[in-house]
Amino acid sequence: MDDLTPDDLHHLRRCVALAREALDAGAEPFGSLLVDPGGTVLREERNETSAGDQTRHPELELARWAATNVAEDVRPRCIVYTSGEHCPMCSAGHAWVGLGRIVYAGSTAQLSAWRSSWGLAAGPVLPLSINAVAPGVPVSGPAPELEVELRELHQRAAGG
Template sequence: MDELPELTSQDLTHLRRCVDLAREALADGDEPFGSVLVDPQGAVLREDRNRTAGGDQTRHPELELARWAAAHVAPEVRPACTVYTSGEHCPMCAAGHAWVGLGRIVYAGSTAQLTEWRHGWGLPAGPVAPLPINDVAPGLPVAGPALELADELRELHRQCAERDVAS
């Protein structure tokens, strides 16, 4: 995996926004995930959050941003864009990202972290294998996790798990 040893202050700023979006998603009854698409100059092009509460489990923000980029960002610009996300892309989102031709992915929380947290809370595994991004899309540059955001992310996912078990 092509992970960077340290995240930049710009990376952390965008990742914090992703965590805010994840918090919004949780408050709205969705799973806590948020993502931001940034152009090569560092400007935010689009942001989104998880919208799966309605029953469509494909409404992940990473896939929504890839779809949006396919329609609104020139193909030659996409590889220089960065997607920031609160959680490492699932296989579906990693594939969508790669097929659209977007560039770097920076995530706050890893698939391994989320899998460990969920296991520790006694939750069942999801229906899709918890693969790292580069197992699905080997050429994508990735960075993460942001250890300084781990406690906050774990708490959001714990709240989600408790809500789901209670319902």
């Protein structure tokens, strides 16, 4: 794990707030930001799966938006901050669009362990790390400072 900067933690806290908003709206608790090379937040997204489209993850929505709205030569210098490590679908979308570093608050391994401890079945996609899908993408995380809050959000989402 790379050391997270105060700016990283600031953005990750916003991602957790977006995850809480997603959960309150009936979706799974995930939130993400796209930040340009100068540190400006270009876009915020939260999970929008409550209407039945399970591909409406915030990380993939940011990749789609960046493909249309961020110059190709700028994308590798942008950072995606997210409450939870990208799933394989989102990792692939991120890599195909050519975005840069990913910083996440909670890891796939953490989420898988939590879900297992609550007796939940595994999801329909293998719980792979970002770099197992997109080996060239720089990754930082998790953020131990946010683990308790994230676990509580996911436990609430699980009905616990």
